[in-house]
Amino acid sequence: xxxxxxTTAMKEAMRDKDKKRLSTIRLMIxxxxxxxxxxxxxxxxxxxxxxxxxxxxxxxxxxxIESAKTYEEAGRIDSAEGERNEIKVIEEFLPKxxxxxxxxxxxxxxxxSVGAQSIRDMGKIMGELKNKYNGQMDFGKAGAAIxxxxx
Numbered sequence: 001x002x003x004x005x006x007t008t009a010m011k012e013a014m015r016d017k018d019k020k021r022l023s024t025i026r027l028m029i030x031x032x033x034x035x036x037x038x039x040x041x042x043x044x045x046x047x048x049x050x051x052x053x054x055x056x057x058x059x060x061x062x063x064x065i066e067s068a069k070t071y072e073e074a075g076r077i078d079s080a081e082g083e084r085n086e087i088k089v090i091e092e093f094l095p096k097x098x099x100x101x102x103x104x105x106x107x108x109x110x111x112x113s114v115g116a117q118s119i120r121d122m123g124k125i126m127g128e129l130k131n132k133y134n135g136q137m138d139f140g141k142a143g144a145a146i147x148x149x150x151x
Contacts, residue, residue: 002053008085030055054094054135061090094135103137107145119150
């Protein structure tokens with residue numbers, strides 16, 4: 001599903017001669033193909049799933065956020081803006097991001113569903129969140145919120 005959306009978007013960007021968008025989409029497709037190759041085995045010839053693709057795209061966004069921050073600190077505003085433009089393109093292919101209150105509710109629900117008692121259960125909680133909300137939240141921030149709730 002996501003693969004076909006990316007391919008269609010790439011063709012549209014080529015047709016529209018939108019070089020920046022095309023470049024970002026090609027980077028996304030290349031990252032997915034790299035993951036396909038690294039996870040290929042005798043029993044897995046299909047490539048990575050849509051959930052895996054969402055994880056790849058979320059990671060790409062996180063990398064670009066960090067890069068934009070670094071560029072800003074170095075006074076390279078145009079480069080930071082380029083990174084933000086790439087983030088916007090990548091976000092088009094991810095589900096809607098949860099806001100803070102939705103993330104908090106999701107964490108509380110996950111704590112309840114796994115029966116978490118302490119910070120030692122954090123792995124179970126994160127596993128539950130990744131199963132249900134992959135690509136919809138920043139798991140780094142979610143980890144800090146879990147620690148605050150259980151700690």
